[in-house]
Amino acid sequence: MVIANKKVLIEKLTGIHSSKKSYYVELKKKISEITRQNLQLEIINQLTKSIGVDMTFKQILENIIPKLQVLISFDILNLYIIEQDRLVNQSTFLVENNNHKHGKALAKYNQQVEHLEIKGQQISPTLKKAITENKPLLRRSFKQEKPASAEEEELQAMGIASTVLIPLMAKNKTIGVLELASKTDFNDGDLPFLSQVADQLSVCLENVRLYKEVWQHKHEWETTFSAVTDLLMFINNNHEILRVNRAAIEFFTHREEDILGQKCYRLLYGRETKCNPCLAEQVIKTNQTAYLQSRTRFHRVLDIFAYPAYTEQNTPLGVTYYAKDVTRFVDSIKFVSLGEMSAGVAHELNSPLTAIVGNSQLLLRETPLSSPHYQLIKDIKSCGMRCQRIIQNLLTFSRQDEYSFEEVDLNQVVERALSLVSYQIEKNKIELSKKLYASLPPVLGNAQGLEQVIINLMLNAKDAIYTKTKESDHYRKGLITIKTRVQPEKFVAVDIIDTGCGIDTSSIPHVFNPFYTTKRAGQGTGLGLSVSLGIAQAHRGFIDVDSVPGKGSRFSLIIPLDEPKPDREDGPNGQSEENRPQEVKL
Known part of the structure; x- marks a missing residue:
């Protein structure tokens, strides 16, 4: 329909019904009202x-x-x-x-x-x-x-x-x-x-x-989650770790962001492929709680309880791991009889060995170099001293040595250890690289014990490179790198990295067992790493291992910083217990 009347058309378009005289006034009012509504x-x-x-x-x-x-x-x-x-x-x-x-x-x-x-x-x-x-x-x-x-x-x-x-x-x-x-x-x-x-x-x-x-519920849940002193981990169907509590972060000594997203078998065991059988897959398949006691890559024993998690639609969501560190309990049962036996054998052998080494030294002084017996007596002395070193390791392994704990600078410990072994390493044409963290905080420990650990690890690195050189047709100069670092905030670490023969994946869980060695017969007693681990555990620390066969290994001595302080009480001599060195049996 065509509207012929112009006035009617304007009224329908604007909604304003007025005379021509007041038209613009009402239009202005209408525009003002529309502007106000838009505002x-x-x-x-x-x-x-x-x-x-x-x-x-x-x-x-x-x-x-x-x-x-x-x-x-x-x-x-x-x-x-x-x-x-x-x-x-x-x-x-x-x-x-x-x-x-x-x-x-x-x-x-x-x-x-x-x-x-x-x-x-x-x-x-x-x-x-x-x-x-x-x-x-x-x-x-x-x-x-x-x-x-x-x-x-x-x-x-x-x-x-x-x-x-x-x-x-x-x-x-x-x-x-x-x-x-x-x-x-x-x-x-x-x-x-x-x-x-x-x-x-x-x-x-x-x-x-x-x-x-x-947010309040999330905060309460996270507070409860972090308050659990044992390890808690949630793992999805792809074996990726999605959530950990504070105890797990401290156990693995990594930052939370470095842990999340890792494969559980890589973090726990250092594997590149999933475990066989896989605990997580077993739990999801059976829909039942499962238990496993296993030794991790850190040579620490965990009691792991796995619980399945499902969505409201009964779709598998993942697995929750509740793990308890029972290393001390398991090792104490395993090694108590062995330690007592080792201590007894060591004490029984010490006396005759002292006589053998002492008498051989006296004979060497009285025997000329030209004598055909001189080399035989020298061999007796060398073998006797080697036996004494083995006995010393046995005594240390059986926790009979006593050490006093005090504040120690690990950089200085590394320097002293290098001064003792650098000649042996460089004599084998192995390059040494030193990277020390400038502002490394001190730890509470025994300098002599920590020095022994570092020397053992460096000598093992030297032997690994020597073995690789002997087995390889092409000579390549070996490299040992030793560095200190803070990891992260609560731990201090010493890394000994070598380019040697590496360790087979199946052997890594056993390298800290007493008398276990991958060296040739006569080259190792199998006690060096066991003794070193005992010293590290006495410092409330541990030794981490990461190795690739044919490429090299990394051994990390990790010591915590947050040593709890005893209550300040005066001792019998008026000296506070806090300031006196702590006597710890290793």
Whole structure:
């Protein structure tokens, strides 16, 4: 249909029915109204974008007030928060001269008020009415009304003429009330906009509440998770570690971000392929808890309990490992009889060996070099001294030596160890590289014992390179690198890295067993690493091994920094127990 009348056409397009004389006035008014509505929508949109779930009530109100004052003039803003039919928070902002000066505000800013029953008579009747009726309440004649509470009396004294209270609803439940107070009257046209603001504020407050609730549950769970002193790990169906507790981080001596994402078989056993049989796969397949006692790559024994985890749809999600370090208990049972036997044998052999070595030294002094017996006597002396070294290792293994513990600089220990073995290493045409951490913190330990560990590891590295050189057709100069580092924050480590023959994967779990050796007959007693591990464990540390056959090995002596201090008590000589060296049996 074609509209011939121009006036009718304009009225239908603009919605303005007027004479030509007032047309532009009403059009201007209509444009102003549309502009105001657009501004309201823009303000609500800004509120949606600017309020985050991690914001406090103060930050939320500071965000709302400047935007509201663009369209509505008010002097006081109150925000009441209600939880479980109790008023738990009242935040008040006082706006002076429209400059958004927030602060003292009736001395109630973000005040945690007592839990007031909404159904009782302990809150103002106006607030109670707005909560119970769940609809906006506008009071234009507030200044002339009789105050129903001390707060209303204080507002009237400030010259407040009008107030509006708008309930904040979430899931058909009142979660708060937004109250505006002004020295001028509010308009009926302000209510729809304020109701929209209140709806958006309700959504934001509910999101903040849910976020805090989830964060609180997450924090409580993580606190509980970390409080467990045994190892906890969650492993997914791809054998990747997704979650560990603090005990696991300290056990593996790696940062959490370095542990997460690793394959469980790589972290626990140093393997490149999954275990056969695989404990995690067995648990998921049978849907039953499983138990395994195994020795890890750190030569520490773990009792592992594996529990299956499923989603609500009964889909396999992964496996939770609960592991307890039982190394001391297992080793004490395994080595107690061996240690006693070793100590007995060592003491029985010491006396005749002392006579053999002493008499051979006397004979060497009286025998000329040209005598045919000189070399035989020298061999007797050398073999006797070698037997004495073996006995000394047996005594150390049986924990009969005593050491005093004090603050030790591992860099200095490394320097002294190098001064003793560097000649033997360089004599075999092996290159030495030293990388010492400049600001290495001291550890509580025994310098002599730690020096023995480093010497044993370096001599083993030399023998590994020598073996590789003998077995290879092409000569390549070997390299031994020794370095110190902090790993991470709570541990100090000494790494001895060689380019030798390496250790077969099947042999790594056994290298610390007494009398186990991969060297040729007569070249090793099999006690060096066992003794070294015992010294490391006496320092509350351990030795980590990482080796690739044919390429080399890395042995790491790891000592903790956080040695617990004993209670400060005076000893019998008046010296505090804290300052006296600790006597520890190895």
